[in-house]
Amino acid sequence: MISLRNISSMAVIKYGIARDELPLPLIKELQHMEGLVKSNLTGEFDFNGVSYFSKLKIDWQPGEWRFTILNQQPVQIRAGRREFLGLAGGKLFLFENRKITIDDFKIDLERLRITFYGVCSSVKNSGGRQFKSTISFTKSNRMALMKSEVIGEDGRVKNRHRIYNKSRVGFVV
Numbered sequence: 661m662i663s664l665r666n667i668s669s670m671a672v673i674k675y676g677i678a679r680d681e682l683p684l685p686l687i688k689e690l691q692h693m694e695g696l697v698k699s700n701l702t703g704e705f706d707f708n709g710v711s712y713f714s715k716l717k718i719d720w721q722p723g724e725w726r727f728t729i730l731n732q733q734p735v736q737i738r739a740g741r742r743e744f745l746g747l748a749g750g751k752l753f754l755f756e757n758r759k760i761t762i763d764d765f766k767i768d769l770e771r772l773r774i775t776f777y778g779v780c781s782s783v784k785n786s787g788g789r790q791f792k793s794t795i796s797f798t799k800s801n802r803m804a805l806m807k808s809e810v811i812g813e814d815g816r817v818k819n820r821h822r823i824y825n826k827s828r829v830g831f832v833v
Contacts, residue, residue, distance in 0.1 A: 669693055674767060675739045676723025693769070694722070700772050701797055705804050705824030716752075716824055718795070718804070725765065725774070727752050737762050737776065753793045753808045754820035755780055760791060772797040780810045789813070802826045 669686075672679070673694050679687050697720050707714045715730040725737045735752050737743050742763055745752070749760030759781040766775045773796040779788035793808035804824040809817050 670767060670769070673697065674723065674765075676721075694720075696769055697767060700769065700799075700801055701767070701774055701795075703801055703804070704827040706827050707822055707824050715827060716804075737765060739765065743778075750780070753791070754806065754822055755791075755808060755810065755818075758782075758810075759788075761788070772799065782810075785813060 669690055670693070671677075672682075672690055679690060682690070702718045702720050705716045705718070707716065717726075717728040719726040719728075723739045726734050727737075728734045729752060732748065732751070735745055735748050737745075742761060743749075745760045745762060747757065747759055749762070750756055750758035753760050753776070760778060762776050762778040764777045766777075768775070773794055775792065775794045778791045780791040782789045790811040791808070792811075793806060796805045796807070797803070802825065805821065806824070807819065807821045809819050811817050
């Protein structure tokens with residue numbers, strides 16, 4: 661079970677809350693946890709498909725995820741805000757030609773993953789459909805698995821997944 665202290669600390673990190681009035685020991689603990697987020701849940705990754713190659717850079721700044729796909733504008737997801745990512749979000753989260761809106765995300769340091777929750781556009785439903793995407797990282801941070809799903813009105817789930825490997829060459833935008 662996760663302690664209240666860890667839950668509270670993760671909330672401070674997730675929302676990028678100012679730390680200037682917190683006790684020094686707590687500030688140091690938060691810095692340590694944020695360092696774990698940066699070292700375990702970020703990086704530059706490659707995808708090599710049969711006829712498709714891409715790069716994905718995942719970065720974290722206090723309260724905000726930033727995703728950059730090779731030759732694309734960065735996609736930013738800030739905590740506490742509804743983020744309309746549009747078609748760029750569809751491309752990022754593996755549902756090409758669909759518009760993605762992110763309402764929330766969860767950082768799970770124990771399982772080394774980030775889960776995003778929101779809505780995916782739909783031709784059949786003007787309000788969109790429930791969307792969830794999880795990016796899981798290996799302990800060595802050498803691989804990242806992205807699993808995205810859209811749940812239809814009938815309960816059917818459409819899944820997409822992609823495995824990224826840690827980049828060996830630097831990332832150029």
